[in-house]
Amino acid sequence: MDELLTIVLAMYMYAVLLLDIRILKKRLDRWTKVSLILLLVFFLIGLIPTVLFKIQHSTSIIIKDLMLFSKFFICYAGGMAVFDNVDKQRALKLIGQIIKVSIVIIFFFGILSIFVNLNMGSSIRYGIRSYQFLFPHYTYLVYSIVIMLSILTIAEEANYSYKLMAVGILILTLRSKAFVFVGFYFFLNGFIKYFDRLKLKHLLIAILFSAGMVKSKIADYLSWGIYNLRTGLYIVGFSIANDYFPFGTGYGTYGSNLSKKAGSPIYVAYDLIYSQGFRKGTGDFPLSDVFWPYIIGQWGYIGALCFLGLLATIYLSICQRTKFMHKKYYIASLLLFFYLLIASSAEAIFTNETGVYIITLLSIFLGETRNKKGKF
DSSP, X not given: OHHHHHHHXXXXXXXXXXXXXXXXHHHSOHHXXXXXXXXXXXXXXXXXXXXXXXXXXXXXXXXXXXXXXXXHHHHHHHHHHHTTTOOHHHHHHHHHHHHHHHHHHHHHHHHHHHHSOXXXXXXXXXXXXXXXXXXXXXXXXXXXXXHHHHHHHHHOSSOHHHHHHHHHXXXXXXXHHHHHXXXXXXXXXXXXXXXXXXXXXXXXXXXXXXXXXXXXXXXXHHHHGGGSHHHHHHHHHHHHHHHTTTTOXXXXXXXXXXXXXXXXXXXXXXXXXXXXXXXXXXXXXXXXXXXXXXXXXXXXXXHHHHHHHHHHHHHHHHHHXXXXXXXXXXXXXXXXXXXXXXXXXXXXXXXXXXXXXXXXXXXXXHSSOOOTTSOO
C-alpha cells in the first residue's frame, strides 16, 4: 500500500507539473523544493560506489533500493501538493470522534491486562506484562497511538482526558521509544506555553535528553557486541564507512532485508553471518530493526550528512509552514517529526510503511498554510 500511495502521489505531481509548473511551485515551499534536490543528490551519491565497486550486480535490487528511499520524500512533497486547499479541520474533527472511542477501548483493555492475562502481550518488562492490544507487534500500537495523539492535538483542545489515556497506553507498551516520546510530548507542550517556537538547539537538547533516558538500554545492546545483530550492524556500518570512505558500498549491499535476500557478500566479509540474527529460522525481521547502519554503510559519511540535510529541510519546512497557523498545528507536526527520529534508532521507519503513513499525515497537516498574501 505504501508503494501504491507513492506511485499515485508521484503521478499527481507529474500531472500538475505538465499542466502548469507554477501550480506546483506555489504549493511547495522553498524547503520542500530543496529536499527534492537533496534527494536527487542522495541518489547520485549512492550510484558512485554502486558503479565503482560493483558489489551488487542486480539491476532490480538497485531499483528497489532507490524506491525504498524515494517513497518517503515523494509522499511528503506529493501530499502537500494534493491536500492543498482542503478543509482539513472539518475532516480531523470527524476523525477525532472515532479516535476518542478507540482510545477508550484500547485503554480499558490495557488496564485490564495488568491484572488479567488477555493474550494482548507476552513479554515481561519491569515486572509487568507489556501491552500490544490486538496488534501483531508492540511497535504498531505505539505508532497508532502517536498518530491518534497528533490528530487529537489538532482536532480539539479540550480533550485532556483522552490525551492522558493515550499517554497511558504508550506507557503500558513498556517500549523505550514510547517512553522517550511521552517525555518529549510533555516537554513540548510545557515549552510551547512559554515560548512561541522550538529552536533547533532545543530539539537537539531534547534528543540528547532522550538518549539519556534509554542509556541503560543502549549500554545493554553494546555489551553484546557483534553477536547481537542490531549492535553488530551499527559497529560494522562504521567499519564499512571507514573502509569504503567516503561513499560506502552502494545500493543493495548492506543494512536492509533487501540486501540480505540478495545475498550481499558484505555480511560474509565482515563476519555478520555469525550474528544471532543470521541464524536459521530468524527470518528477515532483524534487518528491519535498524536504520542508520543502512545509511552509513551504503552511502558512507557523505551520504549520511546528505540524509541529515534532508531531515533538516523537513524540520525547516514545518517551521516555515506553521508560521501563520494555530500553535496546535506546530505541536502536532513536531510530535510526528520527533517520533520519526526516535523510531529510526530501532527500526527502518524511513523506508517502511509506518514512516510513509506518518509523513503523509504530516503533509496533510501542512498542506495549505499560506498567509493572506499567498506566501509561506
